[in-house]
Amino acid sequence: xxxxxxxxxxxxxxxxxxxxxxxxxxxxxxxxxSQYSRVVNSRRITGAQAAEMVLRYYNIQDVRIxxxxxxxxxxxxxxxxxIKLSDSVYDNPSIAAVGVACHEAGHAAQHAExxxxxxxxxYILPVCNIGxxxxxxxxxxxxxxxxxxxxxxxxxxxxFTAIFQTVTLPVEFNASNRALNVIESTGILSYEEKRGAGxxxxxxxxxxxxxxxxxxxxxxxxxxxxxxxRRR
Numbered sequence: 001x002x003x004x005x006x007x008x009x010x011x012x013x014x015x016x017x018x019x020x021x022x023x024x025x026x027x028x029x030x031x032x033x034s035q036y037s038r039v040v041n042s043r044r045i046t047g048a049q050a051a052e053m054v055l056r057y058y059n060i061q062d063v064r065i066x067x068x069x070x071x072x073x074x075x076x077x078x079x080x081x082x083i084k085l086s087d088s089v090y091d092n093p094s095i096a097a098v099g100v101a102c103h104e105a106g107h108a109a110q111h112a113e114x115x116x117x118x119x120x121x122x123y124i125l126p127v128c129n130i131g132x133x134x135x136x137x138x139x140x141x142x143x144x145x146x147x148x149x150x151x152x153x154x155x156x157x158x159x160f161t162a163i164f165q166t167v168t169l170p171v172e173f174n175a176s177n178r179a180l181n182v183i184e185s186t187g188i189l190s191y192e193e194k195r196g197a198g199x200x201x202x203x204x205x206x207x208x209x210x211x212x213x214x215x216x217x218x219x220x221x222x223x224x225x226x227x228x229x230r231r232r
Contacts, residue, residue: 008196010221018217022210029203033072036096036196037088041189046112047089047101055184056106061106067091074100076107078122084106098189099197102179102205109178117170128164131157155222162215165208172208176201 045053051065065083067090068074074086083104089097109118110118139154141147183189189197 001024006228008221010151010224014217014224015214016208016212022207022214023211025206027204029207030072032200032203033096033100036099037092037225039095039193039196041098043083044093045098045188046091046093047085048091050087050183050188051083051101051105053186054102054179055108057186058109058112058180060108060112063105063112072100074104076104076111077106078111081108083110095189095193095196096200098183098193099179099200100204102183102188102197103175103201106175106178106182107120107171110175112123113175115171117174118221120172121164121167123210124160124164124167128160131160134163137143139226141172151226152178155227157218158222159219160221162212165212167210169205169208172205176205207213213217 006037029131048065048067053065055061055065064087064190068084068086071088072086072088074084074089076083083101085101085104089100107118109115133155135157136159137154138150142149142151142154176198180194180219183194
C-alpha cells in the first residue's frame, strides 16, 4: 500500500479495516453470482438475448453485443458502442447472466440518453487517469525533498480517484435500476427470478461502494500523515 511503513498508525486504523471489508464484499459478490449462475431462468433467455431485449426497449439500434473471454469481465464500451459480455454471461441462460447483461445494456441506454452523471464521469476521466499515475510519485518526491507544495499537489491529484468513484456510484446504481425495470416491464424474468437478479446487482454495486470507501480511507490517511506541518 502507499507509504505503508510499519509504524504508520493511520494505515492500520483507516486502510486495513476498509480493505478487509472490501475483501468480504468481493467474496460475497462472487458467491452470489456463482449461486445464481447455476439457476436457469424459466424462459431460458441468455445474457446476450437479454441485453438485446433491453436495447430494443430503449430503441437503441447502433450498439453491438460481443463475447469476451473471462468471468465478470462484462462492460460497455461507449467509444465503439459495444456491449462486451463474458463467457459466463453471453450464452448462459442463468438468472445471474441476465441481470449482468441487462445492467451493461443499461449503460448503453445511459449513453444514448446522455445521462448527466455518466457525462460528468467521462469529462473528468482524463484528469483522473493522469492523477492516478503521477499522484504517488509526486507525493514521494515531495516527502523526499520536504517540498510541501508538491506533497499537496500529489494529495490533490489522488483526490480525483475518490471524486471519480463518487460520480461512478449513481451511474452504476442507475444502470442496475434500468436493468431491473426492463426485466419487470418485459417479463424477461419471473418475479422470484428478478429478486435473484436484484441480489446479484446489489452485491456488484456494493463493490463500487467499497472501492470508494478505500479511496477515501487512503486519501484521509495521506492528508493526516503527510499534510500536517510537523516533521515525520
